[in-house]
Amino acid sequence: MANTVFNYIIINNADDGVVEKIKEIFKPKTESDNPFETTSTVQLVNALFDNIWPNGGSDYDRYWAENRCGAKWFNGCVSDYGDDGTITIHIDSAWDPIMGWVEKLAEVLSDIKPDVWIQNKFEDAGFNFAGVHLAARGYY
Secondary structure, three states, X not given: OOOEEEEEEEEEOOOHHHHHHHHHHOOOOOOOOOOOOOEOHHHHHHHHOOOXXXXXXXXXXXXXXXXXXXXXXXXXXXXXXXXXXXXEEEEEEEOOOOHHHHHHHHHHHHHHOOOOEEEEEEEEOOOOOEEEEEEEOOEO
């Protein structure tokens, strides 16, 4: 069984455009779904990497996900839209933190608002490692 890594992601200096992009990335599958429901690997990848898996799970490529995003699977949700320009996201991943995905997220969001920066605090469930990864325009 895979070790789970807990990724606690905080987006800083968000504006309305950044909030809308995050809502698009974590959009529920149906209108009746909870907007704080867990979003899957395929949806999270497609939202940032130009819909590279248009057929969903049948297109999923584990090795691509590991090499480009940092983990073979990951899923999570937005847990808070702060009034102070922060957005908090929790994502669980397999074996490793999702540094590549966070870097791509920073790239996409900094095109909307150049001074957005992201902090990912991650911890392995087995207490093998923990750390902090920062990503911002020019630092990914």
